[in-house]
Amino acid sequence: xxxxxxxxxxxxxxxxxxxxxxxxxxxxxxxxxxxxxxxxxxxxxxxxxxxxxxxxxxxxxxxxxxxxxxxxxxxxxxxxxxxxxxxxxxxxxxxxxxxxxxxxxxxxxxxxxxxxxxxxxxxxxxxxxxxxxxxxxxxxxxxxxxxxxxxxxxxxxxxxxxxxxxxxxxxxxxxxxxxxxxxxxxxxxxxxxxxxxxxxxxxxxxxxxxxxxxxxxxxxxxxxxxxxxxxxxxxxxxxxxxxxxxxxxxxxxxxxxxxxxxxxxxxxxxxxxxxxxxxxxxxxxxxxxxxxxxxxxxxxxxxxxxxxxxxxxxxxxxxxxxxxxxxxxxxxxxxxxxxxxxxxxxxxxxxxxxxxxxxxxxxxxxxxxxxxxxxxxxxxxxxxxxxxxxxxxxxxxxxxxxxxxxxxxxxxxxxxxxxxxxxxxxxxxxxxxxxxxxxxxxxxxxxxxxxxxxxxxxxxxxxxxxxxxxxxxxxxxxxxxxxxxxxxxxxxxxxxxxxxxxxxxxxxxxxxxxxxxxxxxxxxxxxxxxxxxxxxxxxxxxxxxxxxxxxxxxxx
Amino acid sequence: xxxxxxxxxxxxxxxxxxxxxxxxxxxxxxxxxxxxxxxxxxxxxxxxxxxxxxxxxxxxxxxxxxxxxxxxxxxxxxxxxxxxxxxxxxxxxxxxxxxxxxxxxxxxxxxxxxxxxxxxxxxxx
Numbered sequence: 001x002x003x004x005x006x007x008x009x010x011x012x013x014x015x016x017x018x019x020x021x022x023x024x025x026x027x028x029x030x031x032x033x034x035x036x037x038x039x040x041x042x043x044x045x046x047x048x049x050x051x052x053x054x055x056x057x058x059x060x061x062x063x064x065x066x067x068x069x070x071x072x073x074x075x076x077x078x079x080x081x082x083x084x085x086x087x088x089x090x091x092x093x094x095x096x097x098x099x100x101x102x103x104x105x106x107x108x109x110x111x112x113x114x115x116x117x118x119x120x121x122x123x124x125x126x127x128x129x130x131x132x133x134x135x136x137x138x139x140x141x142x143x144x145x146x147x148x149x150x151x152x153x154x155x156x157x158x159x160x161x162x163x164x165x166x167x168x169x170x171x172x173x174x175x176x177x178x179x180x181x182x183x184x185x186x187x188x189x190x191x192x193x194x195x196x197x198x199x200x201x202x203x204x205x206x207x208x209x210x211x212x213x214x215x216x217x218x219x220x221x222x223x224x225x226x227x228x229x230x231x232x233x234x235x236x237x238x239x240x241x242x243x244x245x246x247x248x249x250x251x252x253x254x255x256x257x258x259x260x261x262x263x264x265x266x267x268x269x270x271x272x273x274x275x276x277x278x279x280x281x282x283x284x285x286x287x288x289x290x291x292x293x294x295x296x297x298x299x300x301x302x303x304x305x306x307x308x309x310x311x312x313x314x315x316x317x318x319x320x321x322x323x324x325x326x327x328x329x330x331x332x333x334x335x336x337x338x339x340x341x342x343x344x345x346x347x348x349x350x351x352x353x354x355x356x357x358x359x360x361x362x363x364x365x366x367x368x369x370x371x372x373x374x375x376x377x378x379x380x381x382x383x384x385x386x387x388x389x390x391x392x393x394x395x396x397x398x399x400x401x402x403x404x405x406x407x408x409x410x411x412x413x414x415x416x417x418x419x420x421x422x423x424x425x426x427x428x429x430x431x432x433x434x435x436x437x438x439x440x441x442x443x444x445x446x447x448x449x450x451x452x453x454x455x456x457x458x459x460x461x462x463x464x465x466x467x468x469x470x471x472x473x474x475x476x477x478x479x480x481x482x483x484x485x486x487x488x489x490x491x492x493x494x495x496x497x498x499x500x501x502x503x504x505x506x507x508x509x510x511x512x513x514x515x516x517x518x519x520x521x522x523x524x525x526x527x528x529x530x531x532x533x534x535x536x537x538x539x540x541x542x543x544x545x546x547x548x549x550x551x552x553x554x555x556x
Numbered sequence: 557x558x559x560x561x562x563x564x565x566x567x568x569x570x571x572x573x574x575x576x577x578x579x580x581x582x583x584x585x586x587x588x589x590x591x592x593x594x595x596x597x598x599x600x601x602x603x604x605x606x607x608x609x610x611x612x613x614x615x616x617x618x619x620x621x622x623x624x625x626x627x628x629x630x631x632x633x634x635x636x637x638x639x640x641x642x643x644x645x646x647x648x649x650x651x652x653x654x655x656x657x658x659x660x661x662x663x664x665x666x667x668x669x670x671x672x673x674x675x676x677x678x679x680x681x
Contacts, residue, residue, distance in 0.1 A: 015601055019594060026590050039575035042567065048574030049567075055583060111567040121563075183576060187583045194587055194629065198594070202622045209614040278577070337609035339601030339619040343594065343626075382570065518564070 008156045008329050016342030023195065023346045027176055027353070030187050034180025041386040044181035045365040046113055046276045051183075053282035053534075055190055057289025060273040062189035064294075065196060066355020067348055068149055070301055075324035077298075077305025078315055080476070081221065081229035082554050083236075083244045084302045090256035092294055093547040095264035096287040097540040099274070103265050106436055108275060108283035109518050110511045114362075115268040115428075116370045122435045122512045123446035124504070125374075130450055131428055132370040135268060138424050139363035140396055143356045144403030150352035151404070157329055157345065166401055169349070173357050174397040177364070178390045182276055185354075185361040189273075192350040193293075199340075199347025200300035203328070206335045207307035217303075220310045232554040245474025254480025258487040262425030266432055269362040281529045284536040291543035295550060304331050356400070364393045423461070426483045427453025430490035437514045444501040445494040453490025457482040582642050588633030595627025 010016075038044050076084040112118045116135060120128035150169055151162035176184045211217055221230050228234035228242060235242040238249060246254070264270060264287070274286035308327035311334065314320035315327065322330060332344050368389045377384070431449050434441050464470045465478040472478040511518025532538060601609075602620030610617050 015597065019597060022590070022593065026586060030586060033581050037576045037578075037580040039579075040570045040573050042570035043574050043576045047580070048576030049571055050574060050577035050580075111564045113567065117563075183580055187586065190583055191587055191590065194591065198591075198622065198626050198629075201625075202618050205621075206613045206616055206618050209616060335613055337601070337605065337612050337619060339598045340613075340622050343598065343622065 008326060008333050009159060010157045010329075010333050010341060010345065011338070012158060012341060012345065013338045015338050016345060019339075019342035020346045020349065023350060024172060026191070027172060027188050027350075030191070031176030031179040031184045034176075034184040034187065037183055038179075038181050038386070041368075041382050041389060042113075043183070044386050044389050045369065046272070047181070047183045047186060049276060050278045051186065051276050051282075053277055053285040053289055055186060056273045056277045056282065056286040058193050058293070059186040059189040060270060060286050060290035061293050061297075062193040062196075062354055063269055063273055063358035065193065065297065065351060066146060066358070067153070067351035068146055068355060070196070070200075070348070070351055071149070071153070071325050071328055073298070073301045074305035074308070074327040077302035078309040078324045078327045080244045081225060081306070082232055082302075083242070084305070085232055085298050085550070085554065086251050086255055088294060088298050089547045089550050090252060091260040092264060093291050093543055094256065095260040096291045096294065097543055098261065099265045099271070100284045100286065100288040100291075100536055101540045103432075103436065104274060104284045104287070105280065106512060106514075107271060108277070108280050111518070113275070113369050114366050115266055115271050116366055118512070119431070119435075119446065120370070120374070122504075122509065123431070123441075124443035126443065126447040127431065127450050128370065129375065130447060132366050132374075134424050134454070136363055136367050136371065139269065139359045139366075140399050141403055143359040143363070143396065143400035146352060146356040146359070147400055148404035150349070150356075153329060153348065153352075157332070157348075166404060169353055169356070170397050170401045173353055173360060174394055177357060177361055177397075178393045181389070182272065182361050182365075185357045186273060186276065188350075188357065189354045192347075192354040195343070195350050196347045197300070199344040200304070200328075202340050203331055203336060203344060204300045204303055204307070207304055207311075207331050210335065211307055211310045217306055217310060221306060224310075224313060230554070232551055241473065243474075245472060245477030246480050250477060250480040250484070254483045258426045258429070258483035259480065261433075262427075262429040262483065262487075266425050266428045268366060269358045272362050272365060279526055279529070281526070281534065281536070285534065285539060288536055288539040288543060291540075292546075295543070295547055304328055307331060360393060360396050360400070363396045364389050367392050367396070423454055423457045423482070423486070426457065426486040427451075427490035430487045431494065434491065434494050435513070438498075439506065439509060439513050439515075440498055440503050441494060442498050442501040442503050445497040448497055449490040449494035452493040453486040456489035457486035460485045582637055584633045584637040588630050588637060591626050591630025591633065593630075595623050595625075595630050597623075598626060599623030 037048075040048070042048050073084060073087065076087070107115075107118060110118065110121065112121065116128055116132040119131055147166050147170060151165040154160050154165040155162050176188065180187075208214065208217065211220060218230050233248060236244075236246070236248040236251060238247040240247070244251075270287075274283045277283040277286050305324075305327045308315055308330050312320060312322060312330060315322045315330070316324045328348075332341065332348075336344055368385055372388055372392070373380075373385055377388075427450050430453055431446050434449070435446060461478055461482045465472055465482070472481055510516045528534070598619050600623075602617055602623045605617050605619055609619070
């Protein structure tokens with residue numbers, strides 16, 4: 001990512017700033033008001049496992065709808081065309097449904113407080129510590145990426161110096177999470193979700209009107225970029241070339257299976273939202289409720305990217321001085337009058353803060369529970385860990401501010417994030433899925449599977465791809481392949497090691513492996529949970545069918 | 557039970573003592589309130605929109621449309637909160653903890669939710 005073009009300065013006025021300042025005030029107010037509800041460490045880290053499904057569901061989708069995602073996916077739209085919808089319909093919905101229907105009973109039912117903690121009970125301390133450390137480092141890195149990206153955008157759009165943006169946003173996030181813990185993070189995410197809709201829907205409507213609706217968009221792009229650019233699967237045959245640099249097999253296996261399942265089912269920043277739900281049914285419904293809005297987000301994120309390409313055909317080239325990441329800021333400055341413009345700026349800043357807050361609130365949980373409490377300071381009273389969580393939050397934000405500059409070497413933010421995820425999450429997913437369905441899988445196999453899978457992905461990306469040992473046409477294509485490599489290597493190592501290492505005693509796996517039940521009674525369902533529209537299976541399967549139907553207009 | 561499951565009792569205890577369900581305010585109040593204010597602000601901009609504003613937004617008075625929709629969403633949230641309030645603080649029924657004997661795995665020696673009372677009491681029973 002490089003500097004945004006100078007010409008993007010927005011003509012903001014007092015009204016726009018009023019809207020923005022109101023938002024900051026409310027965010028802080030939520031933090032102060034949520035403070036009264038934090039009595040135990042469970043309140044701070046998991047909202048006391050007490051939130052309703054619609055709140056956790058919207059937070060689940062909003063935690064992913066950070067500004068990096070919004071700007072990055074609009075950028076992918078402008079760069080790769082309609083192929084970008086694969087990140088949603090193949091690359092998110094199936095994994096979210098799988099998380100809700102298949103994996104959530106193990107996560108929520110076993111009462112673990114984090115994704116790494118599940119590893120501790122299923123495998124043992126070595127894989128637990130490894131994944132906790134990797135997750136903590138990755139979270140702080142990504143929080144830093146978020147802050148840096150925000151500072152650049154805010155500097156270009158509003159003219160604030162970079163350090164002002166970093167300090168203001170960082171301190172607000174620090175304040176409201178330290179005060180209210182996960183509850184205030186989640187509440188602000190729900191709020192942010194609606195603010196982003198209020199920002200992006202008008203932007204898309206006005207943009208479509210400018211270029212003659214969906215028909216005009218399609219005609220213009222077909223003329224300039226060919227018919228494959230406006231189709232989801234055109235030109236993805238194996239051996240044929242397309243801008244994405246991937247074929248249908250690497251899209252379905254690499255993006256749709258490895259990357260996507262790795263991200264959505266084992267990324268604690270997401271799973272944490274579901275673990276804070278009030279009962280198992282609500283936890284299962286969290287990713288399923290999130291799947292429905294997620295499905296339609298390309299309409300207000302990818303479509304603006306395409307519109308920007310029509311309005312400014314030179315975007316992404318040296319000639320215009322505009323990066324692909326400038327797609328949405330460009331539309332904001334070209335199309336929105338004051339008032340809605342203020343909403344749009346607020347939505348963008350809200351998305352930056354919420355994206356960072358999701359990383360920070362999951363980081364503090366993993367660091368406090370899975371590193372500090374498990375290995376450094378055991379057996380202290382609960383209040384000690386609550387205080388630790390607050391201190392760790394502050395440290396995490398400050399370190400995030402310091403690491404904000406790593407993002408500067410990639411031209412497309414999404415590539416950078418996907419690269420990180422393919423290295424960390426995919427082998428983790430492999431180890432989880434094998435552990436959940438194969439009782440025999442041993443602690444040693446889990447640890448080495450995790451380590452070898454991660455290392456294999458790094459070797460594939462940094463050595464085989466970047467040093468041109470194998471030919472993959474683009475960064476995205478290389479990500480997909482690295483993800484497949486990570487999954488296969490992790491799985492093979494696990495299967496190969498298991499027969500030679502000592503299995504965990506069967507009685508210690510109750511509730512953690514398919515076919516076993518946790519000791520004690522399940523938490524009782526809430527009244528009303530038996531209604532048909534609240535049944536996880538109904539929600540999950542309708543989401544899958546709807547996502548498949550979404551492909552029809554782009555495949556014929 | 558063995559110490560393998562100690563963490564589950566700890567989580568159950570904490571969930572008993574948790575204050576979130578009783579004390580956390582209703583997020584619908586925040587969304588509703590903020591969106592009503594935003595709706596009014598943007599609507600005002602819509603009513604006072606200049607020709608240049610409308611021309612910039614491809615001939616749509618986008619502030620008017622967005623303002624009305626945002627206001628409507630805000631009012632809907634407030635209405636929803638009025639119609640289906642959260643249960644009164646304190647009256648919220650807490651989920652029952654696992655009771656000895658109520659599940660196949662719960663041995664008689666389990667603690668009764670007393671803080672710190674669980675680990676030594678478990679075991680052979």
